[in-house]
Amino acid sequence: MSNPIVSIQGLSYQYALTEVPALRDVSLDIAEGEYVAVMGPCGAGKTTLCLSLNGIVPHMMAGGVEGKVIIAGQDTAQTTVRELARTVGMVFDNPEFQLSQVTAREEIALGLENTGVPRDEMIRRIDEVLGLVGLRGFADRSPLAMSGGQQQRLAIAAALAMYPRVLVLDEPTSNLDPIGKEEVFSVCAQLNRERGMTIVIVEHEVEVMATYASRVVVLSEGRVALNGAPRDVLRQVQALEAVGARAPQVTELAYRLEQRGRPVAEYPVTLEQALAVFPAEGVR
């Protein structure tokens, strides 16, 4: 890969007072403009990996680190979190815990004020990102008077407004209803397509990730277990099962059919692919 925007080189990390490392010798390059889904069971190190992308690991956590993370040419060990914040936007897994301002407008403005964005530009961007995440009309609402789903959207808007080159989202849709989840993934897809924003997203919802992601990385016990295009990774039903992840339902269907003696030409990973592989009744 020529000049990746994220380059993780042999990264190992162990939190203080714990017995096992959270990450073990992880090496991963991500090119600008990729949409990477990170999956894996609880405790696999997904959150730790996210935190290492803007320097919170190791700067704000106690623990031992080995290896290197280079973000847009900056070594995270040599750069502060505040400086990396200009390149990497971060959405944490608990939406409510990351909001601190009196209104949505000010929540979004916070990062812009800190990086010295002029006031007119700030107002324009606030308007823009509120529209992007579907919160137009909520600018003066207190984040505490919002539902969990709305808070999650606001946290995303606050990160987006800083126009990061890399946007990292750690389980950003855990409290959202199905349509809300869909909206978050498609906003990310839109930014990815139109602005070339690099997306790294931790997500359990494998069916949706199969359609949106350009790459899937599966972590297991702190290591990269599988890594590649969704079509290549998600078809490995048994390998996924072995590390405590799962394949999309349609892929599992193909797997079961094959187990029961019906040959399947090509494993589908999305609904559309499944309909192509198993032509609809009557069409045949």
Next chain:
Amino acid sequence: MTTPPIVCDALGHEYAGGVLALKPTTLTIQPGEVLGVVGQNGSGKTTLVKHFNGLLRPTSGRLLINGEDARPRPVHDLARHVGYVFQNPNHQLFATTVEAELRFGPTNLGLTPETVAERVQQATSFFGIEKLLTSHPYRLAFPLRKLVAMASVYAMGPDVFVLDEPTTGQDHAGSNMVRKLIERLREQGKTVVIVSHDMALIAEVADRVLALWAAEVIASGSPRAIFAEDRVMQRTKLYPPQITQFARRWAPASTRPLPLTVAEAAAAVLGEER
């Protein structure tokens, strides 16, 4: 006929400040039934189920628990009949060992030490957490913490379980564990109410689905019937599980029962081949 454990009689709820979160709802939950409650964010799911153990009180209508009006009974008394497992286990765990956590509920009910010990023992073996008894609940990984939270409610021996978002934050293994537990509760004849955005879970375990939209129950029926109804799906902005979507598009005009799980879909596809 046995008395239904929960009956809502035109039960409605308006929060202080005037938010009408639940329009008058009439609903009977049968003993041994597994009921799935689905709907958009803010549609009133949590508001509905919080009435079942008295955490919220109807602002209109009535709630009957085992045929009796629940109004005069405080939460700690209703807790004998209805166990409520909160979404976030951190909100309920406080003790320094799992065992102490399990003892808390039954002790509060005023049971004798022998009965408490027996209840703790039953919960331990039902959830298979013998090895965790001396662990500190806060040091457990999330799926296990959730398990302990559920066990601590089970130890109180309620007939009805309310599970709010049991699979949120869980991985594949954790969700499977939740599914198995629900199946085993069903085998024991318990009534289970599940609030969830996880349609695959609901499709697999629920006997009946209640679909809410804007503070109102707009549909109630078997998952097969609910997920087959375009009108309900469009109105509630929900999607059936992927495998069901596939099955519907694969055989749109079919009159066969709609597959809800991968196993059912596989059978349907193989059936076609034969």
Next chain:
Amino acid sequence: MAQHLPIPVVFVPRNSFFHRLHPVPKLIWAVGAIVMAFATRNPLVLLVLFVLGILFIAGAGVMRAYGRVMLVLFPISLSLIVFQALAPAFPQPWTPIAGFGPFTIYQEGIYSGLSLLLRTFAGSNFAVLLVLTTHPADLFTALQKFGVPHELNFMVSASLQLIPIVQREFQIVLSAQRSRGMRATGFGAAIPSMVPVFAGTIERVQQLAMSLESRAFGSKGAKTSLREVRASAKDVIFGLIGIVVTVAVTVLVLQYQAQLDWSKTPFMPDWVSVALVAVAALTFIAFTIALWWRASRE
């Protein structure tokens, strides 16, 4: 409920003259009032200042919020009157005016209690007005001009935010424990509800720190501000009036200090003083009991 609390708890959004006023002139008045209140103990001067403050507060339409704030100060001020009447913070000899069994009420004590009370309220009225009518961000921007660091400002406003959050968390934890058969009162409820709230709060604070860093909080380089506070002619005039009044009143009361010292002057009939002390004592007791009862109920 907790969800609808405006946060931080103190600022009341309205559109009054005082709300639109620049924070600096309001700050001048707040400081000026404290200077004036401490320049004299004369009840009449303090009363005038107090009434002026109340008029401003009423004009700003934040009387109810003011009442809520003052409810906290109320029992303290009542006890002030009682204790001062019995044991004045004044050099002896004291002038006795009435006896209550073993207690004696002194003229100096009444004077001292009243003036302390009026001082507290007259001095704090304008500060409360400032807080109630100024958006925290504007207030902090103004304070920053006087050299208070931005980080400190932020930390104050962030901890104010924490109050309603912890309140809500506490509600959820209480419901969770009541669902496990816990009766919501007494010592037995303390640990099961405090541990999760405490653990949750710590996690929250850590997470907030990470979230702020991730948005370049405290980074070097130029900062900008979304909120724009511009001063107009009326702001300048209001500020100037504040300075002139403060200086004039202070100079005058210092000049006529001797005449304004009413500590030995019986400026109220004795029975009024006695009634005042008795009512204050009874109200204080009633208040304490009411608070205790409310706390023990839920």
